[in-house]
Amino acid sequence: MKYKILCVDDDDILLEFLKELLKAQEFSVVTAITGEECMKKAVEESPDLILLDLNLPDMDGIKVCQALKQNKDTSHIAIILLTARKQTEDKINGLRIGADDYMTKPFDNDELIARIKAILRRLDYRGATEEILSSKDITINVSRHIIEIKNKSIKEKDIRLTPKEFDLLCAFLRKKGHVLSKRYLLETVWGYNIDITTRSVEKHIETLRKKIGPASKGIQTVPGYGYKFEE
Template sequence: MQENENYKILLVDDEPDILEFLAYNLKKEGFQVQTAQNGREALKVAQEQLPHLIVLDVMMPGMDGIETCEEIKKQPQLQDSLVAFLTARGEDYSQIAGFEAGADDYIAKPIKPKVLVSRVRALLKRFRPASEGEADGGKGLIVMGELTIDRERYVVQLRDQELNLPKKEFELLLLLASKPDKVFTRDEIYNAVWGDNIIVGDRTIDVHIRKLREKIGQDHIRTIKGVGYKFLE
């Protein structure tokens, strides 16, 4: 429990009963928990508390979870915060919209307390501040033509334009670019970027690849049908 006390979690839902249920079970495990009942309040609390994990309801009046996530990802001080959507909706388009907004995972409700705690712990194992660098070791730059990936600053430079990518997009790009022309299988990508103990939708990688191509161009990442993806110099 002592280890959990180091983690701050922000819960966002417009239904007080759900907030109370989630907060009670996470506080019981020793987590520091803050709550908010709408997107605007969530942004304010997040900027003040800098939580490690933000659990967002998708369906909220006013600013919904997707919009809130997009705003969170625009804040430099929240770049390291993980975001998980809490939703009863299972439609593919909802999950795709969430991952496009920068979400790290989905938690379906209703959820049992033990499962909730297990999912939260699994998510928090993935928390790593950008300043610590990535798992492939070493800091510095990867330079490929007009594209530069700065591991220390967590930014991508395309010609004279600086791109601040959401964390998972950056990690995916860094993984592929770390070994040009190597074909990374979908399983390798899932394990390296999302963690092998995290369950994410089948379309997650495809969504992130599409968003990367929109930002860095169509020529850098090639799809190897039925296998995975590789980065071209």
Template sequence: MNILIVEDEPEIATLIQKTLEREGFSCHIDRDGLNALETFQNLQPDLIILDLMLPGLDGLEVCTRIRQKSNIKDPYILMLTARGEEIDRVIGLSTGADDYLVKPFSPRELVARVRALLRRSLRQSEQSQILQTQHFTLDLDKHIASRSLEEDTAEPLDLTTLEFNLLATMIASPGRVWSRTQLIDKLWGNDFFGDERVVDTHIRRLRKKVEPDAANPSFIKTVVGVGYKFEDS
């Protein structure tokens, strides 16, 4: 597993690198946001540990630009920062970060969070089957999803593992209203660390890929005060 560490403080970057390399991970360090974007495209890491305060481009902008690059590998992103206020966590998660760790941190917690994020990609579907609705077909064995909005025309959906599992979970129970907590338990289980509003971020990203108009969703609908549900009449 390749990990990109984007941290401008040499002591912290070296600590992270040594901690993770002792656990068997391969690590690369960048000191600023612009270099990190170039390294990301060349290295295509499995996970990025991204400091919020960086020279050049800050961590929020780096995270946003990475999530916009849909044609290459979509890594997990762990936001690392000394700023621990709730609004900073919300902003970080809204740009596409998967988790948030506040400095100072313990090496043990860092390793636990990294392993929890990487284990998500290893989760397998509970059953081997095809899920199908009027507009969507999901092959759970092959992790292939497609959408058809016109008769006899189907287009593949470029979904991350988490997005695929999120869509599959909702399609398997059409009309069911899922709270954030229920979706976290279903998709992450005991591996989850962080704010439950990360679910909102993944819902927004999924809508952009599956909805004709993400601002007015036809399939993944918000139930105000409760959560989300899937409908495909």
């Protein structure tokens, strides 16, 4: 299978470099230079992954990422934010709204390729088999990204989890009754190479609890250790 990657950057030289780098790895590559063009091509080209710069000429890349994740036609696309911004706040914001990874410029070519391939492997694994996870109040079809909350006060259409929130919930249901450290959740959901702190795990769980409402009672904080999911 030949994966398609959409590269988004207003630097023509860097865009051409990325194009050649990825083609050498036998990826199919399409490009865009603005946020608007990115969102249009994300729908038209159906890429498997987007390399997205934050400093675009027409809009902030964070807003582009957020719009892509909120659109049902593009929410499944993996996104790596590739930017010169090095502030921790930018990294946390990007990951919180659904980006799969965050790399700063200048980047190491081999590391970028390794991260891309790691994300694509995870996508392959998710789609390989139909996995159903369930608890007393929650049922998840992992491969189809379908969540059912049994509490009648929440409508299914109102549950819009980012990819990271979705993966966190799956991690809890796969390890029901086990205490999971923040480091374990960080490594399981974000991967070993992500340059971010466990504070991001806390913020994602806080938002996840709000989104799933009463069903969040299963996610329990274990002071000094992490979290666990109990029926």
